[in-house]
Amino acid sequence: MVTQDYDLQLLLDILGVFVFALSGGLVAVRKGLDLVGVVVLAWVAGLGGGMIRDVLLGDTPPDGLTDWRLLAPAAVAGLAIFLWYRRLRSVIPLRAHVRAKLIGRSVRVLDAGGLALFAVSGSLKALQFDSSALAAVILGVITATGGGALRDVLAGQVPEVLRRELYAVPALIGATLVVVADSFGFLTPLLIWGAVALVFAIRLAAVALDLNAPTALRTTGERR
Amino acid sequence: MVTQDYDLQLLLDILGVFVFALSGGLVAVRKGLDLVGVVVLAWVAGLGGGMIRDVLLGDTPPDGLTDWRLLAPAAVAGLAIFLWYRRLRSVIPLRAHVRAKLIGRSVRVLDAGGLALFAVSGSLKALQFDSSALAAVILGVITATGGGALRDVLAGQVPEVLRRELYAVPALIGATLVVVADSFGFLTPLLIWGAVALVFAIRLAAVALDLNAPTALRTTGERR
Amino acid sequence: MVTQDYDLQLLLDILGVFVFALSGGLVAVRKGLDLVGVVVLAWVAGLGGGMIRDVLLGDTPPDGLTDWRLLAPAAVAGLAIFLWYRRLRSVIPLRAHVRAKLIGRSVRVLDAGGLALFAVSGSLKALQFDSSALAAVILGVITATGGGALRDVLAGQVPEVLRRELYAVPALIGATLVVVADSFGFLTPLLIWGAVALVFAIRLAAVALDLNAPTALRTTGERR
Incomplete structure (x- = not known):
């Protein structure tokens, strides 16, 4: 059943790479990096999570190195962000803080999309490699959060997975859903896309409603 | 001889994961991270070193993904730190700087325990995989310092292995002791626990006496 | 043809490890790290890129763990930087900002040498492992930039590959040259050393002339 979904998994991967790479490019633009920095950070954000997953599964060299479709x-x-941002800036002059806010919001929406796609595709690939249910769930979460974490560490900021509202939790829910469905034989394309939509919706709701997991300090907001 | 110690190595790993995870949770609490951040950082600190070791040895998927005992x-x-810190804070109100100092000290003692356990278990596992003596020593040091380094990089601070007093050196001594004992056929459980105790003692002495390796600048203390 | 160049590749690797390790040691000295920190950062900078390459190729354990020649x-x-810096400092007293500038410039020249050597050796090794042309080029760039990126992330600074003038581009050119020459059967030692020299020259020119890739913000200079 899982093997029939090979094309579906590739599609999930391609979409995930694309939206995560957009988020990486935007973070690079916000940091004032040059063209190469934008492309490199887009590459790291888009392909990093999947490469970590493949190395952990022992599937080397990882698809992110060898498959031009990724x-x-x-x-x-990366290129699109670079060109689009330059043009947009000359057409619509915004105040610096408005622009920073818009970019920040765009990064988080794109990131939510990548999170949803990779949580599902990561656990799917782990199941194809006969991982245990536990390992498949964890690999889904690592695939979903790894690329963004690499992006943030390289850009010199604390990773979203550590400091933001509910971030790893939606990925955990999505990966668990896939693994449970697989063990009961219900892993249909519809369920897979449903899992993607669910993760995306939970994450967006967390961003929009500023939902935070509880902190030990009973305070909220950004702190370093 | 080494194979008989399989259960012993698992025990070392479990203890090492636990104390490193406590240190990760405390660092997360100090940074004001939420529940998920605390659990994620505990997970990274506890399992990161062993996963790096397993990937370098080619033992994929790493035990840290598949073995629920780790x-x-x-x-x-992670959960214990989160709950305990919250309760402790309402029971014993301490001034912020006293609390920060206490946490910092606890992190370093726990970290010393993890360092000792992983230096020994890392070199033991490398020997089981027929690594050369040199590679086994280096893998011991990487296993011992890798989880803490990942924890610190994700939390946005310079890793202990780079900025603190004697940190990598005790791990190096412990791993060397294990490898030398193995080559002479003296790798008994007693020697293994002795090596753990030795690394722990040296590291604690370094923390307590503020022993620093010499610097090229002839200055000491924290600097970034 | 490639297999005949095995000794050549080892030579490229040894030289690359040495100059990258010098750069790592200098960054550590500049950060005021102690002897262990200097040696650790030299080790990470010198061997990190090659170890990432070997893990991605599935060639575990990586040569950087097992081969004493690396x-x-x-x-x-690492030791040389530590001793040399201490002595130099007592012989030639320089003002702090002059010294910082000198170190910074030395780091970048050494880094350029390592970049050139590893871009070529990384793609050569990938070709030996029957990677596709695309994967060999990307692995060359990862090998060339990985060690420096690890060095910078551990030392708490944004990696050169993201923030400096043309950095990844020369590595990309060198790796592409090697892969194209291989596919046409022209991969002679002369061409290999020519590729190293070309990457080094482009990178040094970029440093000297302060050549930057275009930025989306139309500004230049260092920013974080």
């Missing part, structure tokens, strides 16, 4: 979307996303 | 202590440690 | 140059470089 490499191309990452490069296109 | 995953459970990491999760328990 | 480990020794990294250790020697």
Whole structure:
């Protein structure tokens, strides 16, 4: 059943690479990096999570190095952000803080999309490699959060997975849903896309409503 | 001889995961991270070193993904820190700087325990995989310092292995002791626990006496 | 043809490890790290890129763990920087900002040498493992930039690959040259050393002329 979904998994991966790479490019633009920095950070954000997953599964060399269907979307996303941002800036002059806010919000929406797609595709791939249910769930979460974490560490900021509202939790829910469905034989394309939509919706709701997991300090907001 | 110690190595790993995960949880609490951040950082600190070791040895998927006997202590440690810190804070109100100092000291003692356990278990596992003596020593040091380094990089601070007093050196001594004992056929459980105790003692002495390796600048203390 | 160049590739690796390790040691000295920190950062900078390459290729354990011909140059470089810097400092008293500038410039020249050597050796090794042309080029760039990126992330600064003038681009050119030459059967030692020299020259020119890739913000200079 899982093997029939090979094309579906590739599609999830391509979409995930593309939106994560867009988020990486935007973070790079916000940091004032040059064209190469934008493309490199787009590449890291888009392909990093999947490469960590493949190395942990022992599936080397990882697809992110060898498959142009994954490499191309990452490069296109980096270039698109670079060109689009330059043009947009000259057409619509915004105040610096408004622009920073818009970019920040865009990064988080794109990131939510990548999180949803990779949580599902990560656990699917782990199941194909006969991982245990536990390992498949954890690999789904690592795939979903790894690329963003690498992006943030390289850009010199604390990773979203550590400091933001509910971030790893939606990925955990999505990966668990896939693994449970698989063990009961209900892993249909509909369920897979449903899991993606669910993760995306929970994460967006967390961003929009500023839902935070409880902190030990009973305070909220950004702190370093 | 080494193979007989399989259960012993698992025990070392479980204890190491637990104390490193406690240190990760405390660092997260100090940074004001939420529940998920505390659990994630506990997981990274507890399982990161062993996963790096397993990937370098080619033993994929790493035990930290598949073995619930390692995953459970990491999760328990993260939850325990979260709940304990909250309660302790309402029972014993301390001034902020006293509390910060206490946490910092606890992190370093726990970290010393994890360092000792992982230096020994890392080199033991490398020997089981027929690594050369040199590689086994280096893998011991990487296993011992890797989880803490990942924890610190994700939390946005320079890793202890780079900025603190004697930190990598005790791990190096412990791993060397294990490898030398193995080559002479003296690798008994007693020697293994002795090596753990030795690394722990040296590291604690370094913390307590503020022993620093010499610097090229002839200055000491924290600097970034 | 490639297999005949095995000794050549080892030579490229040894030289690359040595100059990258020197750069790592200098960054550590500049950060005021102690002897262990200097040696650790030299080790990470010198061997990190090659170890990432080997893990991605599935060639575990990586040569950087097992081959003393790579480990020794990294250790020697770290010790040399430590001793040399101390002595130099007492012989030639320079003002702090002049010294900082000198170190910064030395780091970048050494880094350029390592970049050139590893871009070529990384793609050569990938070709030996029958990687596709695309994967060989990307692995060359990862090998060339990985060690420096690890060095910078551990030392708490944004990696050169993201924030400096043309950095990844020369590595990309060198790796592409090697892969194209291989596919046409022209991969002679002369061409290999020519590729190293070309990457080094482009990178040095970029440093000297302060050549930057375009930024989306139309501004230049250092920013974080």
